[in-house]
Amino acid sequence: MKTRFILGSTLAVFLLLCGGTSKxxxxxxxxxxxxxxEKRDDVAINSVTKRDSKTRKVVKVVKSFSLKDE
Structure with missing residues (x-):
C-alpha cells in the first residue's frame, strides 16, 4: 500500500514537471x-507596449504580424 502511494506520487510529480517544461x-x-x-520584408509588424505607470517598467508587449499584400 505504501509503495503504491509512493509510485503514484512520483508519477504525479513527474507529470507536473513535464507539463511545465512543455510550456x-x-x-x-x-x-x-x-x-x-521580424526579419522578413513582406511582414508588417504592429507592436503595443504596456508599462507600469509608477515605475515605467515594461509589463507586456503585444506584437501583431500580418503579411503585406503585393
Whole structure:
C-alpha cells in the first residue's frame, strides 16, 4: 500500500514537471518564430507596449504580424 502511494506520487510529480517544461519549450518556439518573422520584408509588424505607470517598467508587449499584400 505504501509503495503504491509512493509510485503514484512520483508519477504525479513527474507529470507536473513535464507539463511545465512543455510550456517553456512552446514559448521558446513562439519567440523563435516571431524573431524570424521580424526579419522578413513582406511582414508588417504592429507592436503595443504596456508599462507600469509608477515605475515605467515594461509589463507586456503585444506584437501583431500580418503579411503585406503585393
Amino acid at each position: 517553456v519549450m512552446a514559448q521558446k518556439n513562439i519567440d523563435k518564430m516571431a524573431a524570424e518573422l
